[in-house]
């Protein structure tokens with residue numbers, strides 16, 4: 410049987426971005442609230458460290474699992490944040506969180522029909538990767554009043570003989586919500602491996618977030634430098650895996666990637682091992698934007714049931730304006746000059762919603778809100 414790569418769906422957010430860019434080429438002003446990418450530059454000490462590593466000749470293959478210094482730094486960072494006791498032996502460095510997810514799923518999906526449990530709405534790559542590997546995404550329809558996060562009772566009922574893992578993402582893309590500690594703990598105790606995508610860890614604006622590592626040994630943590638450290642283009646991430654699962658992952662890494670990029674890993678060590686003052690500053694700015702939107706969005710009829718306390722997204726209900734989020738997002742783009750992502754990009758449960766990213770300046774966000782308000786007045790959408 411062939412791989413399920415014909416089932417891979419387009420990333421609609423990229424369609425929105427590309428249309429927005431073509432309007433911009435015609436001189437039309439667009440406010441970008443669609444992209445899930447930090448608008449900040451990479452902090453200077455990290456950039457300097459990457460340059461120094463290049464100049465020092467760090468231009469060769471490394472250990473396929475990543476340089477020992479970075480694996481040790483990841484373990485120390487994780488132990489410092491979560492009070493865990495992992496070692497560098499459990500860490501594998503990857504070229505971003507995306508390959509980390511693909512590798513972990515590759516080792517878990519060993520036969521067609523293997524089920525991975527995940528919530529709907531979801532980050533689009535999750536089911537795409539699962540299908541690509543001939544697995545079956547086992548969706549759970551999450552509830553808006555739970556911030557679209559998985560609840561342990563629903564997960565327990567979905568576990569069957571083909572279940573190989575539960576996939577969690579907190580803080581979440583597209584919702585920005587954080588899973589309560591007790592729910593994460595209960596999900597980690599269901600006896601099934603938990604894949605925890607922790608890429609938005611550190612970007613929380615309230616209570617501290619928790620790692621699956623605090624609650625079980627039976628977990629694969631995925632993380633990366635793209636979001637917290639504003640390093641999307643560097644392509645650097647990692648897996649923290651149970652010791653006995655490392656060898657299998659290492660073999661895949663050796664074959665597929667040989668090794669992660671050498672000098673980039675040295676920049677990663679600097680990011681994790683130093684006080685980087687810009688991180689706090691970026692977090693403060695995201696939070697100021699978040700609080701601005703918390704005030705502004707309900708006023709124009711775009712509300713969330715649960716306050717998003719992490720990442721840089723709001724996932725707002727918009728079904729009262731148009732139940733077809735794809736049509737709505739493109740209409741807003743054409744008529745109001747605001748680029749936002751239709752909820753349908755994140756699965757059937759995302760329909761009737763829009764994802765608004767606040768990875769843009771407060772000025773641009775305020776301009777976007779003014780344009781949206783005008784658009785909604787004209788189409789009679791405000792309640």
Ligand code: PMP
Pocket residue numbers: 445504505506507508532578581582606608632633634635641645646
């Ligand atoms: N997981 C989630 C939930 C994401 O939002 C993203 C980036 N949009 C990724 C993984 C992948 O990030 P990267 O490959 O840049 O580390």
